[in-house]
Amino acid sequence: MENFPLVLIISSIVKILIVVHMLLIGVMIMIWSERRVSGWMQDRLGPNRVGPQGLLQPVADGLKFLFKEDLIPDHVDKPLYVLAPAMLLVPALITVAVVPFGSSITVLGHEIPLQIADINIGILYVLAITSLGVYGVVLGAWASNNKYSLLGGLRSSAQMISYELTLGLGIIGILMLTSSLSLREIATTQGAYPWQWNFLIHFPAFLAFTTAMFAETNRLPFDLAEAEQELVAGYHTEYSSMKFAMFFMAEYMNMIVGSAVTVTLFLGGWHFFGLENMGGPVWSGLISFGIFFLKTAIFLFVFIWVRWTLPRFRYDQLMNLGWKFLLPVALSSIVVTGILWITTHSRLIVGIGNVVAAFIVVSIVAGLLVMKTPKPAIQDSDNRLTPTALDAIE
Amino acid sequence: MNAEQILFILFGAVSLIGAIAVISFRHPIYSALSLIVTFFAQAGLFVLLGAHFVAAVQVIVYAGAIMVLFLFVIMLLNLGTLSVQGAIGRKLKGLAIILGILFAAEGIYIAMNALNDTAVASAESTGATITTTTYDIGELLFSKYLLPFEVTSLILLAALIGVIVLVKREGQEEN
Numbered sequence: 001m002e003n004f005p006l007v008l009i010i011s012s013i014v015k016i017l018i019v020v021h022m023l024l025i026g027v028m029i030m031i032w033s034e035r036r037v038s039g040w041m042q043d044r045l046g047p048n049r050v051g052p053q054g055l056l057q058p059v060a061d062g063l064k065f066l067f068k069e070d071l072i073p074d075h076v077d078k079p080l081y082v083l084a085p086a087m088l089l090v091p092a093l094i095t096v097a098v099v100p101f102g103s104s105i106t107v108l109g110h111e112i113p114l115q116i117a118d119i120n121i122g123i124l125y126v127l128a129i130t131s132l133g134v135y136g137v138v139l140g141a142w143a144s145n146n147k148y149s150l151l152g153g154l155r156s157s158a159q160m161i162s163y164e165l166t167l168g169l170g171i172i173g174i175l176m177l178t179s180s181l182s183l184r185e186i187a188t189t190q191g192a193y194p195w196q197w198n199f200l201i202h203f204p205a206f207l208a209f210t211t212a213m214f215a216e217t218n219r220l221p222f223d224l225a226e227a228e229q230e231l232v233a234g235y236h237t238e239y240s241s242m243k244f245a246m247f248f249m250a251e252y253m254n255m256i257v258g259s260a261v262t263v264t265l266f267l268g269g270w271h272f273f274g275l276e277n278m279g280g281p282v283w284s285g286l287i288s289f290g291i292f293f294l295k296t297a298i299f300l301f302v303f304i305w306v307r308w309t310l311p312r313f314r315y316d317q318l319m320n321l322g323w324k325f326l327l328p329v330a331l332s333s334i335v336v337t338g339i340l341w342i343t344t345h346s347r348l349i350v351g352i353g354n355v356v357a358a359f360i361v362v363s364i365v366a367g368l369l370v371m372k373t374p375k376p377a378i379q380d381s382d383n384r385l386t387p388t389a390l391d392a393i394e
Numbered sequence: 395m396n397a398e399q400i401l402f403i404l405f406g407a408v409s410l411i412g413a414i415a416v417i418s419f420r421h422p423i424y425s426a427l428s429l430i431v432t433f434f435a436q437a438g439l440f441v442l443l444g445a446h447f448v449a450a451v452q453v454i455v456y457a458g459a460i461m462v463l464f465l466f467v468i469m470l471l472n473l474g475t476l477s478v479q480g481a482i483g484r485k486l487k488g489l490a491i492i493l494g495i496l497f498a499a500e501g502i503y504i505a506m507n508a509l510n511d512t513a514v515a516s517a518e519s520t521g522a523t524i525t526t527t528t529y530d531i532g533e534l535l536f537s538k539y540l541l542p543f544e545v546t547s548l549i550l551l552a553a554l555i556g557v558i559v560l561v562k563r564e565g566q567e568e569n
Binding site for chain 1: 424451484
């Protein structure tokens with residue numbers, strides 16, 4: 001017990017070093033795979049010249065960023081302009097601290113959990129830190145002193161405020177069944193088989209959470225903050241060189257960490273039947289890490305897949321989806337999970353009840369929206385929009 | 395001096411500097427940023443007290459709230475610097491001095507009491523633990539403090555409905 005803190009400190013430092021570097025390398029792999037996968041989806045090659053299969057392309061990109069001129073325009077608010085990329089990157093980096101990426105490894109008689117810090121408010125920590133990420137976007141947008149940047153930043157902040165609610169409410173069903181906020185405990189209470197994982201029990205909440213996460217990471221179909229056709233590049237229009245690279249890296253880091261959190265919450269963490277207890281104390285830990293890594297990678301592929309499948313939402317569609325569909329679905333999942341779990345204590349019934357409730361809620365909202373939509377193309381003297389549009393065509 | 399004390403001094407200093415910066419900066423955006431720094435340092439103080447839940451809630455609630463403040467600054471204050479000028483400034487000055495003296499007296503009073511009071515130290519020495527886990531907070535909220543909790547949520551709901559009613563103008567129903 002005497003040397004326990006020393007072991008703790010050394011193992012923590014090693015874990016932090018490994019995790020941070022895995023994140024940074026993960027960003028490189030994500031950039032490469034995004035370009036290659038998009039090439040594959042569009043029936044072209046993508047970058048394949050630098051290194052085998054173009055794998056060193058991100059290294060070349062990084063070198064290019066480093067050697068570019070670090071331009072700071074005259075009209076910007078300098079302190080905040082410099083601060084903004086870091087404000088985005090740091091939250092992306094430190095969220096990963098509470099994500100358990102495997103069971104545990106026993107080294108020299110010490111059991112080392114594969115997680116940097118298992119704090120009892122794990123998921124709240126994730127939510128708190130993610131909510132800070134938007135400051136980087138808004139600060140960068142404001143400090144750039146540029147209309148396009150500011151519009152991008154405002155869009156992004158409105159989007160994040162709206163979807164954060166769904167993100168937080170979507171996980172409450174899980175918390176009720178797990179009765180813990182610790183990510184490690186949430187992962188361990190899920191069994192080895194896919195039908196024991198949370199995504200089936202809380203299927204509507206899973207869909208709402210995933211959608212909200214796409215919005216939080218500013219990925220297509222929710223990338224209105226940097227809609228190229230409208231806003232040049234949105235909030236990072238004025239940035240160049242490594243500062244732009246930091247924005248870029250933060251986006252990919254957010255994706256990786258978001259996927260890891262989703263895997264932990266909904267997809268069983270490091271569990272997979274038949275593989276967990278293979279090998280000795282060291283190997284089983286490494287295998288569990290491998291399972292977690294693979295699940296995260298599959299989820300990241302979904303990110304890229306969605307990007308090249310769905311077009312960007314219009315702004316009102318974005319707000320409608322967030323407030324009128326996702327939020328009610330998340331709320332209904334809380335109510336239904338609570339009532340059914342207390343009365344029946346059956347995961348099957350809770351799962352079915354959630355889907356039924358979500359279906360009912362979505363039908364009601366859709367029905368209300370259809371009823372309230374004004375009839376199009378009627379010449380209305382009070383309506384300022386339709387006459388001009390119709391006149392222009394005629 | 396152990397690690398906990400060093401961290402306490404660090405977080406305390408940062409939160410004080412942040413608080414002074416809030417009122418010292420001429421520009422509202424910088425003030426709002428300093429406010430985040432202050433709240434963050436206070437969250438650190440909560441963690442030192444073992445109140446992890448309160449720390450997380452502090453960051454979640456205030457980070458969101460200050461984001462809205464940011465938007466107000468950007469959209470309503472026309473991106474310029476804000477200064478209190480003229481007659482309003484002079485009137486406010488008197489009020490500020492009175493309030494400042496009151497707050498200073500309160501702070502000194504609390505500090506004196508804390509120095510004399512042995513309650514905190516004795517609680518520590520007897521090993522009495524203050525329950526601050528999420529589980530305990532939840533249990534307290536739904537048993538001992540059930541009525542205040544429900545009343546608070548009703549007040550919030552009323553405020554929410556009030557805002558919607560105020561914002562929604564007559565005749566805006568159809569398009």
